[in-house]
Amino acid sequence: MSTVQHRIVPQHVAIIMDGNGRWANARGLPRTFGHRKGVETVRETVKAAGEAGVGFLTLFAFSSENWRRPEAEINELFGLLKAFIRRDLADLHRAGIRIRIIGDRVNLRDDIRSLLLEAEETTTNNTGMTLVIAFNYGSRDEIARAAARLAADVQAGRLDPSQIDASKLNDCLDTAGIPDPDLVIRTSGEERLSNFLLWQAAYAELMFVPDFWPDFTPALFDSVLERYAARDRRFGGLSAKAVAVGS
Numbered sequence: 001m002s003t004v005q006h007r008i009v010p011q012h013v014a015i016i017m018d019g020n021g022r023w024a025n026a027r028g029l030p031r032t033f034g035h036r037k038g039v040e041t042v043r044e045t046v047k048a049a050g051e052a053g054v055g056f057l058t059l060f061a062f063s064s065e066n067w068r069r070p071e072a073e074i075n076e077l078f079g080l081l082k083a084f085i086r087r088d089l090a091d092l093h094r095a096g097i098r099i100r101i102i103g104d105r106v107n108l109r110d111d112i113r114s115l116l117l118e119a120e121e122t123t124t125n126n127t128g129m130t131l132v133i134a135f136n137y138g139s140r141d142e143i144a145r146a147a148a149r150l151a152a153d154v155q156a157g158r159l160d161p162s163q164i165d166a167s168k169l170n171d172c173l174d175t176a177g178i179p180d181p182d183l184v185i186r187t188s189g190e191e192r193l194s195n196f197l198l199w200q201a202a203y204a205e206l207m208f209v210p211d212f213w214p215d216f217t218p219a220l221f222d223s224v225l226e227r228y229a230a231r232d233r234r235f236g237g238l239s240a241k242a243v244a245v246g247s
């Protein structure tokens with residue numbers, strides 16, 4: 001019998017990358033420096049997730065509510081996404097990573113939209129980890145768009161309202177084909193979901209870490225995975241341990 005202990009690894013980890021601005025402010029730097037440093041953390045985290053055996057990694061990069069920020073900061077965040085895809089796409093492709101984008105694309109600029117499409121199309125046949133980038137993403141917007149798609153199907157006579165169930169709605173979300181997140185991590189000490197994967201995270205384990213995103217190291221990521229492995233997930237049923245002792 002092997003004595004190697006295999007840790008339970010979440011199939012899908014989703015991260016709310018928060019605290020870039022506060023990281024920069026704490027150093028007397030403009031917020032944009034925090035966003036730039038945050039991109040380095042993205043690179044390290046993608047690598048660490050792949051090495052840990054995570055199948056799907058979703059990163060919240062820009063929310064549908066982040067349009068409320070000053071225009072200069074929005075431009076910086078869009079510029080960083082563009083630069084990241086231009087600089088890193090070839091490396092990610094070589095590493096076998098498949099890229100998926102979730103969020104509302106219709107209202108994005110043409111240059112961003114085509115770059116996102118290029119990232120998805122280039123990597124579509126890769127079989128390694130799937131990196132899901134949530135860009136211009138908000139759960140309520142996503143669910144409303146899914147409802148509109150179902151309504152259009154009903155109107156066109158392709159679907160009867162009695163056939164609509166959770167699985168049908170799920171199939172109309174941006175995340176169709178992606179398993180639900182097992183673990184949602186938020187950095188920076190904030191303990192809220194901020195409109196992120198509200199439907200999909202119904203049974204996710206939530207982990208809040210006090211560190212700002214630019215300080216989120218692979219070692220910290222590993223410690224979160226360790227904590228996840230110790231959690232008892234019941235999905236409304238009974239824990240495997242309770243069943244074993246017949247209680």
Ligand code: IPE
Pocket residue numbers: 017018019020021022023061062063066077188213
């Ligand atoms: C996360 O850091 C990045 C985005 C939301 C795009 P923030 O920019 O929210 O940083 P804080 O929360 O203001 O410190």
Ligand code: IPE
Pocket residue numbers: 016017018019060061062063066190192194
């Ligand atoms: C959530 O962080 C969005 C992203 C990480 C992209 P925010 O910083 O926008 O969330 P709030 O405003 O603190 O809830």
Ligand code: MG
Pocket residue numbers: 018019020
């Ligand atoms: Mg924030």
